[in-house]
Amino acid sequence: MGRAPCCDKENVKKGPWSPEEDAKLKDYIEKYGTGGNWITLPQKIGIKRCGKSCRLRWLNYLRPDIKHGGFSEEEDNIICSLYISIGSRWSIIAAQLPGRTDNDIKNYWNTRLKKKLLGRRKESQSGRLTGSIEDPKDGNGIETLSNSAIERLQLHMQLQSLQNPNNMSMWPCKLNPVQERIMHSIQLFNESPNPLLMQHVLTNGPSNNHIQQVYSPPSNMFVNQMDNFINVDGGSSSYVTGPDCVKQTSMEFQQYLAIQAEIDQILSNKRANSISVDQAQGNEVDFFKDMDSGKDMMTWWSNEFEANSASSNSWDSSSVFDHQQLDIKY
DNA sequence: AACGACGGCAACCGCATGGGA
């Protein structure tokens, strides 16, 4: 017993829309609106399409204010910053870019922007960064869950290193708790490359309780941060303030814990590797070796991106939320 | 010229969510 289909799958057309279908849908919606019911819309119009398909076609293509292609550098910056901050929540990102759809931004990120930012790194690091997004089949089975978290972490650190490549101690004031915990561990590891110390830090780092204290819904600080964020565009976002914001914040917190758990698991794996193999060989763990040098991280980026970033601070992941950096204290 | 590889993008799918009955 599966879920009931939203439409009669046998009698609906799939695939690309014809100009006639486009015209019918556009004309009808411009004259009468959707009537608040997408499911019945195709029947009213006389086209053999699923209501969801009509909605998607309207929102992603036929809407009058849609922009296609030609993303500006500013839009790139916003997408990058928001992706680092909130991950693949395309609808929220799209809400900050008038005329852009979530689908458009998602495609743009996956096909171009991500490669632009990480492509060079892939070349220089291929086969070296185990347990990361670059090697989803290296055998420990957790990478697919971790892509977003690791990718965001890498991007964020990259941005920080570009701004201040010689001062790693600046990280804690910009990173979120999970990132900070990792970077704190890396710093200690650099100062004293002792896997047991690393293990201690990772195990006894900032606790969930502490993070919860900062991020849980009752925290006015975080609610306000989210409140500011989701209303940047003056309210056109589908998210709202007040009780719903608390709901949203709670979700954020749950996701946050999930990401932390993922990263903990990665670190746990790497830690085990480091003790059993790397320590014996006197080597640093690849994962940390990758992140311990701002100079090394510079190679992640394309020259074009480096040039852009060096000439301005527009790529600072904090730029979008300068007014609302989380005040994290341990 | 033919073919395969690759990239970009439109569209689909299935799950989550929220509101109304």
Next chain:
DNA sequence: ATCCCATGCGGTTGCCGTCGT
């Protein structure tokens, strides 16, 4: 309080054009 259903969302798929061999 519960269920049902429409809508929203993110991940994935597949088509089509372009490029390289």
